[in-house]
Amino acid sequence: MPVSPCPSWCVTRHGVHLGEENWVHTGEPLLVADGIPAYVVMSVDPETGTSDGPYVLIGAREYTLSEARHVGSALMAAVDSACATPAGGPECE
Numbered sequence: 709m710p711v712s713p714c715p716s717w718c719v720t721r722h723g724v725h726l727g728e729e730n731w732v733h734t735g736e737p738l739l740v741a742d743g744i745p746a747y748v749v750m751s752v753d754p755e756t757g758t759s760d761g762p763y764v765l766i767g768a769r770e771y772t773l774s775e776a777r778h779v780g781s782a783l784m785a786a787v788d789s790a791c792a793t794p795a796g797g798p799e800c801e
Contacts, residue, residue: 715762717748730754733762740766 714720718733725732731752737745749770750761764776771779791800 715750 714722714733717735719736720732720734722730724730728751731754733750733752735748737747740746744767746764746766748762749765750759750763752759763770763772765771787800790796
């Protein structure tokens with residue numbers, strides 16, 4: 709079992725995995741593009757309590773929370789820009 713309690717977003721059933729896999733906290737998947745899931749993940753070493761993360765994992769790429777926030781903001785800015793034009797259409801409502 710991890711040394712620290714699970715973060716509020718963790719949905720992992722701890723105690724059913726062996727080794728390092730049991731140290732990983734994972735959030736619910738959020739489907740982004742083309743069915744690719746994004747997860748919040750963080751590992752905690754049970755002996756030292758040292759944590760790595762949290763990160764946002766999209767496909768095989770780990771984003772720091774700051775990087776993930778920047779990606780999300782950039783996507784929203786692109787959508788807002790497109791919706792500000794007449795060509796934005798009903799998807800912008």
